[in-house]
Amino acid sequence: MNAQSSTVGTRILVIDDEPQIRRFMRASLTAEGYIYLEAATAEQGIKQITSQNPHLVILDLGLPDADGYEVMQKLREWSQVPVLVLTARDDELQKVKLLEGGANDYLTKPFGIRELMARIHVLLRDLSDQQQPSAETQFHFGELLIDREQHKVFLQNEVINLSRKEYALLDFLASHPQKLVTQQQLLEKIWGHTHHEDTHYLRIFVSQIRKKLKDDPAHPQYIETEPGVGYRFIAQKS
Amino acid sequence: MNRHPWLGYIAAIVITSIAAGLSYLLDHWLLPTSGTVLILQLAVLLIAFLTNFRAALLAAVSAVLLFNFLFTEPRYSLHMTDVDEIVTTIVFIAVAVITSHLATSFRHQKESLRQAQLRSNILLSVSHDLRTPLASVIGNLSTLQAYQERLPEHERAELLQGALDESDRLHRYIENLLQATRLQHGEIRLTHxxxxxxxxxxxxxxxxxxxxxxxxxxxxxxxxxxxxxxxxxxxxxxxxxxxxxxxxxxxxxxxxxxxxxxxxxxxxxxxxxxxxxxxxxxxxxxxxxxxxxxxxxxxxxxxxxxxxxxxxxxxxxxxxxxxxxxxxxxxxxxxxxxxxxxx
Known part of the structure; x- marks a missing residue:
């Protein structure tokens, strides 16, 4: 896993009412070098966020004293701390609602610890990216090269012909590697405020991009679909 | 009322009689025949929504007979001579049958919607109860695998014990789930x-x-x-x-x-x-x-x-x-x- 030096002093708060879940989170997060904080109820969790000011919150949706969505809304009134939501339901509508309500990503139970760590790293990296915007103009992802100065995309050194919207879509996804980008975020970014419902645009454009990048949707190398929710650019920067 | 069809029939007779009685009273105050027809039609509609198709048909037939007996010339007989009233009667029966039919399919759809919601709630509840202990088992074991050498001895022991406890919980849950299914299907044969x-x-x-x-x-x-x-x-x-x-x-x-x-x-x-x-x-x-x-x-x-x-x-x-x-x-x-x- 990642170098521990970057995790020093990073506080992560876990809000989950299942002691068993908290136990392995404590063991793994501590082993990664994070400062582990915990809460078993929404009320305790909110208190911890105000007093401890964590860098990241892992929030379970099934808390005994409050609905996860309400906690999310309440939190977003005064805090922009990244939130990773844990849910025991595989329910697209619920996920969309949460992401729109301000959650940054979600994991469906059960999950392996490596998956959790990968999501945490992405969310924390976003945080440091915001502080120092990158001056890079070329992004390499294996055989794929995105040149932001020329607005061109190369696959195995050959130019790929992308329309302006296709380029914008790929560029937006690739500038948030490993991060879940919701359909709404994409539509708003590329088509504007009036196209919130037009998710079929996305399906068409993404499938065109995939064709041009020779990306198999069943085993994607570049763009992964989160059904009903959004997309994730999964290639690693090289 | 679906469990006792005869309750539907009784309701049909009672409601139709009340409607006819009401019309008969109003008849003295010069309620036109069309008004009577509407009141009786309302009674049939009510029965169709409250009970079942057969009871609604019974209500329709009794409403027609009562209409014929009480309100058409010659009164207090089942003879009908006026063409207007014959046409009214035929249309009445047609409307009654159609509304009863609509009401019945409305009730069926409502019931199947309820069943579907129930099934989906059960499925959600079951998947939640399977996932929760599994989340602990997978979480504990993958933590052990990934951080083995970095964890103190007592934490490793705790994680293993936790995985075992949660596996037990999952096992008990599955046993109960299977038993509930068998009980519901009456498949338990006792060897006392x-x-x-x-x-x-x-x-x-x-x-x-x-x-x-x-x-x-x-x-x-x-x-x-x-x-x-x-x-x-x-x-x-x-x-x-x-x-x-x-x-x-x-x-x-x-x-x-x-x-x-x-x-x-x-x-x-x-x-x-x-x-x-x-x-x-x-x-x-x-x-x-x-x-x-x-x-x-x-x-x-x-x-x-x-x-x-x-x-x-x-x-x-x-x-x-x-x-x-x-x-x-x-x-x-x-x-x-x-x-x-x-x-």
Whole structure:
């Protein structure tokens, strides 16, 4: 896993009412070098966020004293701390609602610890990216090269012909590697405020991009679909 | 009303008669014939929505006969001469049949919607209850695998123990789920044996890590029952598990064994919050749980319903009794007679 030096002093708060879940989170997060904080109820969790000011919150949706969505809304009134939501339901509508309500990503139970760590790293990296915007103009992802100065995309050194919207879509996804980008975020970014419902645009454009990048949707190398929710650019920067 | 079709027929007769009576009264105040038809039509519609198709047809036929008898010339006879009234009658029957038909399909759709919602709720609840312990097992084991050398010895032991405990929980849940399915389909064939109930109870108690909180008081003189011990054990386990869950971390649960003239009684009493009297009938329903949404507190909604299913197949009774504090669940099993014991 990642170098521990970057995790020093990073506080992560876990809000989950299942002691068993908290136990392995404590063991793994501590082993990664994070400062582990915990809460078993929404009320305790909110208190911890105000007093401890964590860098990241892992929030379970099934808390005994409050609905996860309400906690999310309440939190977003005064805090922009990244939130990773844990849910025991595989329910697209619920996920969309949460992401729109301000959650940054979600994991469906059960999950392996490596998956959790990968999501945490992405969310924390976003945080440091915001502080120092990158001056890079070329992004390499294996055989794929995105040149932001020329607005061109190369696959195995050959130019790929992308329309302006296709380029914008790929560029937006690739500038948030490993991060879940919701359909709404994409539509708003590329088509504007009036196209919130037009998710079929996305399906068409993404499938065109995939064709041009020779990306198999069943085993994607570049763009992964989160059904009903959004997309994730999964290639690693090289 | 669907369970008793005759209730529908009675409602049909009563409502139609009221409508006809009302029309007859208003008739004196010069209600036109078309007004009478509308009132009777309303009665048929009402019955169609409240009861069933056949009752609505009965209502339609009686409404037509009453209309003919009371309101058409010649009055007080079933003869009809006026062409207008014959046409009105025919249209009346047609409208009545169509509305009854619509009402029936509306009711069917409402019912299937309710069924679909119920099924999807059950599916959500089951998937939640399977995923929660699995999340702990996978989380604990993958943490062990990924951080083995970085974890202190006692944490490694805790993670392993946690994975085992949660696997047990998952196992019990799956057993209950299978048992509930079998009970619902009536697939349980009992291989009864007449035996002493006390070893069944002590075997059940031995399965709990919190044995010291279980206080058994045994005043049985005669303890023979005819049961399938593995099933009875599961029923007792579920009831005691429930009692322990609702009485906090330390409060005791008492188990009293005694007998009446024809039954062996097991009283299981906790010191938890108890159950509101208006919810007592519900707790034995499958998938009923005090749990709200996805929170981990409260049970799976299977334990007590499975216990009831098992006790029922043993011709026993399980009930919630009045208790000044906490919840008292009483299980009564018929005493096995001595002759059967000899057999």
């Amino acid at each position: 044996a007449v035996q002493d109930i006390r070893p069944v109870i002590s075997k059940t108690i031995a399965r709990f890590p919190a044995q010291s909180r279980l206080l058994v008081h045994d005043s049985l003189q005669y303890a023979m029952v005819e049961v399938q011990s593995s099933l009875l054990e599961q029923a007792l386990f579920n009831v005691i598990d429930n009692a322990l869950r609702f009485s906090g971390d330390t409060a005791p649960v008492s188990i009293n064994l005694y007998e009446t003239d024809n039954a062996i009684i097991i009283d299981i009493k906790d010191e938890g919050p108890g159950i509101d009297s208006n919810k007592r009938a519900l707790v034995f329903n499958v998938f009923y749980s005090s749990r709200e949404k996805d929170s981990g507190t409260g049970g799976t909604g299977l334990g007590l319903s499975v216990a009831k299913g098992i006790i029922d197949t043993h011709n026993g009774r399980i009930s919630i009794e009045d208790s000044n504090k906490g919840c008292l669940i009483r299980i009564s099993l018929p005493r096995a007679s001595m002759t059967e014991e000899v057999k």
